[in-house]
Amino acid sequence: MELLNLAWKNLWRSRRRTLITLAAVSFSLMLVQGSHNLSFGVYSAMIDSGVRAGTGHLVVYQRDYVDSRDEKFSFAPQQLVEQIGQLDGVEAVLPRLFLPGLAQSTRESRGVLVTGVDSQAEQRINPFLKGMSLEQLPSLSGREAVVGSRLLKELQLKPGNKFVVTLQSRDGELVSEMFRVHSVVTTGMKNIDKSLLLVGRERAARLAGIPGEIQELAVVLRDQQAEQAVYPKLQRLLKDRPQLRALSWTEAMPNLSNAIKLDYASSQFIFIILLLIVTIGVINTLLMSVMERFKEFGVILAVGASALRLRILVFAEAFLLGVVAMVLGSVFGSLLTWYLQAVGIDLRDFMEGNLEFGGVVFDPIMRASWDWPYMLQIAFFMLLLSLVAAIYPAIKAGRILPAEALRHH
Amino acid sequence: MLWRLAIRNIWRNRRRTLLTLSAMVVSSALLILCLGIFSGMLKDMLASATEQYFGHLEISTKGYQEDRDMFANFSVSDDFLLLLQPQVLGFSPRLRSFGLLSGQDKSSPVELLGVEPERERQVTSLQDHLQAGSYLLADDHEGALIGAGLARRLAVKPGDQLVFVTQAADGSIGNDLLTVRGVFATGDQGHDNGLVLVALPWLQQLLVLPGRLHEIAVRIEHPLQAAAFAAQLRQKLPTTLEVLDWGELLPEMREVVASYDVSRLIIVSILYVATGLGILNTFFMSVMERTREFGVLMAVGMRPGQVRLMVLLETLAMGLLALLIGVVFGVLLSLYMAYVGIDLSGSLTPITYAGGTILPRLHAVLEVTNVLVPAAVLLLVCLLAGFLPANRAARMQPVVAIREE
Amino acid sequence: MSLIELKSVSKIYPLGNQQVVAVANLSLKIKAGEFTVLAGPSGSGKTTLLNLIGCLDQPSEGEVWLDGHNVGKEEAKQLAKLRLNKIGFIFQSYNLIPVLTAAENAEFTLMLLGIDKVKRRQRIVELFAELGLQGLEDRNPSDLSGGQQQRVAIARAMAAQPAVILADEPTASLDLQTSEDLLALMQRLNETQGVTFVFSSHDPLVISHARRVVSLRDGCLESDR
Incomplete structure (x- = not known):
């Protein structure tokens, strides 16, 4: 305890130096915490929007549909929609059918991915359909179609126009069917706007010669965190049908999860450089403070302290420096997070147009959200780093020869 | 001191x-x-x-890149192409079509680019991403270079036959045979799953658009200066044509x-x-x-x-x-x-x-x-x-x- | 038996390419309770000798015995322990730890010994009374006069009741009157409490207070009386 007291007093002998060092360490901690929390918030928002438009948090496919995207891997959902819907934490279950085909107007033809959906379920969940009423969406077996705005333009169609969809049915024949443009959707992503075509699931299934079947059962959860808890329950429901597989969104949407991984890895790399620089700064400070007190350390050794004591003293000083930086940095980091959560960063101030990341359109206002365990973890890591920074100065201090140090002026 | x-x-x-x-x-x-x-x-x-699809610049009829209207085609004289030559690394006249491509018993919607192979390879670099087979040859009339994902879906390999069906410019349904020459894999899912390169004359014939083009893709030395180059080029073009640089083609990028x-x-x-x-x-x-x-x-x-x-x-x-x-x-x-x-x-x-x-x-x-x-x-x-x-x-x-x- | 015994001790320092002989083949015995001055001009080896006795340094040749321990043979860790338990140091420039108060400086060795706070305070109160430092306990060293600082240094040296107190030119930074007072104080401590003192000094005043004067010249014993 006395040692900590002494260390604390030593720390403030060179007030400016300690303050500057503290500023560097806590500034870095603040940035790491703040930007992690911002990423955390933005990623959560992206995942949320991504899974709602995409495969859900969890998804059921037949065999390796996820890799092959072969439409022969379709299955009849039977009771699954109701059963999964009753699981705790499940917000919605979306049965979907995907059929690659050709959409033709009188002038043009384009490749499309005909998506058969249940409008009732989809309307509440799918962000692409935000703001649309049920009347604007296709009925289960009607001829209404929701068309991406760019596709509409390329096909030279207007709302209300008819067009033909040609695709290959299960038995290999090319089959065609007439649909009518019922509503138009603009997502902001070119790839989607030029290929989106939503129709009633039953209609699509009958056209493809697989009535009642689907390829994807997207399970949207109320809370992302519930994935771990729901997954085993979902697997239990599927145990009688071994050809069906439950996957997490990270496997089903590798594009999004990898985009997040890569983005996070890049910021981690920057953090590592930052921490490295800060650590070198702390080593410098501690070393200076040891070298400055060369004679004093000689005296402390002369009055009977062991070299180990001196080392502990240096570590104690680093520890206190680390603790103060950890607290200050966390306070600043929390303030920054608070600001980024309450106000956020409005990207519309910096750029125009839609914001897309990893195949997901995201909210132009980036908002942080709190990741307490991480903040705590990185704060303690900072403390650990200042202790690591003390190793070399402590070794130096421990090697001081008292007789020589006492001669020193 | x-x-x-x-x-x-x-x-x-x-x-x-x-x-x-x-x-x-x-x-x-x-x-x-x-x-x-x-x-x-x-x-x-x-x-x-750019290097796998658009090139750095695209010359096309005004508005074509917006909706890719089959009828927004044009033809250019050889003089014009020769004028372009010294200023760029490469240019490639192209005709585009969308339709259904079928293999033995599978079919898939695709985008076809009719190109002159020797010119196309000056603009795009698909020849560096071949997974199987070879690039199109200059005088190959019915060869096709297809993406890896597409090849897998259609279960075809180099040498296999394909049938392409689309709507021609005269309103008829055009269909004709192609032979897979090569398979490319770029990593870009959109291209790997749906892009096919074929010979320009073959596609012109199928679409009944003899001598016509949809676009000329251009590759230049400094991609980041594409906008300036486009502005320069614009002045030399007939008013019915426009030049778009990659930034205008891909505002997201x-x-x-x-x-x-x-x-x-x-x-x-x-x-x-x-x-x-x-x-x-x-x-x-x-x-x-x-x-x-x-x-x-x-x-x-x-x-x-x-x-x-x-x-x-x-x-x-x-x-x-x-x-x-x-x-x-x-x-x-x-x-x-x-x-x-x-x-x-x-x-x-x-x-x-x-x-x-x-x-x-x-x-x-x-x-x-x-x-x-x-x-x-x-x-x-x-x-x-x-x-x-x-x-x-x-x-x-x-x-x-x-x-x- | 002697508290301190040096047997043909030499200490040689490297200095650049040369070797400096600080102490040459010197033998000396000091018994408990003595009040000894190592006298001699600067460079005569006084400080080196004190450092050897004080376990701050080890001899190049010969043996240094302190209270039954062969200093030359001990590990660094053991030397620190010997310094803590057997030796008290007083320096010319006081060398108090500037961030600690007078009392904290004095109880520093007791802290190192792991003695609890209450007992430490008791001892410091006693010592400060003995040394005329009452009321100065919570002052910082920078707020004390030279004489006061040196008395705090004495308190620090005595706190753990060491076998011997070594003082390197303790009066060199003090004025005459203060030096006189300080010497009188140390002499009294020697007489009443039996504290063994070994000084180094070239100050005639200090030498005049000593009961035994060991004169050194060029690292050799010149006289012992």
């Missing part, structure tokens, strides 16, 4: 100088590396959109590039604030230690301005030294990453967004800005961090300073 004094002074406390230098070197070298890798990703992404410039500055500033605080600390320490010495210098007639200059020169000398080492290390690291790189395909799949694809690899690109920005900012930070201690040194009263122990 002041320079010599400054340089000697920074070596007086060698350990401290070395530690501070190492922080500066680490920050600048790793920054250069890091920016090089980010540029590499960006370049991959841009390349997937242009935003990614713009936001990269912003984030580069943010990263540089963040790292240098931390480095700058370290330098500030070192120079304060070194100035405070030498209080007595400054007193003596001033007592023998050195003016405060000269003392300030001397301390600033010390920081500048240190900054220059750090810069030299940092740039050398940074460039070496970047070169290593440019020629060797790290393959991440074990843990990452290609990531497609904003119209481009980031390949799963760490691969640096050396760009002058990526060296200049960290270098210039480092010097600036050094001078800023030296400013306070220099002022402090200049404000000392000689008498007080000498008395100080």
